[in-house]
Amino acid sequence: MKFNLIDKIESLTDTKIVAVKYVSLAEEYLADHFPTFPVLPGVMMLEALTQAATWLMHSRSGFAKSIAVMKEARNVKYGHFVAPGNSLRVEVEFAKATEAGATFKTAGSVGNAQAVAARIELAYFNLADKQPELASINAKLIEHHKSRWALLQPATVSV
Numbered sequence: 001m002k003f004n005l006i007d008k009i010e011s012l013t014d015t016k017i018v019a020v021k022y023v024s025l026a027e028e029y030l031a032d033h034f035p036t037f038p039v040l041p042g043v044m045m046l047e048a049l050t051q052a053a054t055w056l057m058h059s060r061s062g063f064a065k066s067i068a069v070m071k072e073a074r075n076v077k078y079g080h081f082v083a084p085g086n087s088l089r090v091e092v093e094f095a096k097a098t099e100a101g102a103t104f105k106t107a108g109s110v111g112n113a114q115a116v117a118a119r120i121e122l123a124y125f126n127l128a129d130k131q132p133e134l135a136s137i138n139a140k141l142i143e144h145h146k147s148r149w150a151l152l153q154p155a156t157v158s159v
Helices: 042-060 132-152
Strands: 010-011 017-022 066-078 086-097 103-108 114-127
Touching: 017 042, 017 114, 042 066, 042 086, 042 103, 042 114, 042 132, 086 114
Parallel strands: none
Antiparallel strands: 010 017, 017 086, 066 114, 086 103, 103 114
16 A cells, blocks of 8 residues: 655755645554554654655656655654644755665654654666666656646745
């Protein structure tokens, strides 16, 4: 199942993105995590950081690649719980380009309390780079990303 964890992009520059994940009790995974004390799972917080970094990569590159995946997460630290009714404010800063993608300094907060922080590395590539017979899918994926981007971006941002 694919979770789209970024609900809104508040601001965007070439080196930084600020985005928001709103947490609702209606989210299916909260029924199990935990039934009497529902909170956004840590892995979902990390995924929200990754998705925000992905949007920053797409924006920086003009949607040049179809796939962005987390290659590595380092120094992951969890703090404050994110409960239904709260929002996770995600800040991602571009750190440096790598051979396969880029590294980012990331943090998520609830109000003034830090919920998560990590340094993450993304691999950024086209499917055809790995399997040439999948080249036709790249354009479809990029168009899909652009249509989702149109819904998320702040009014002053354009691609």
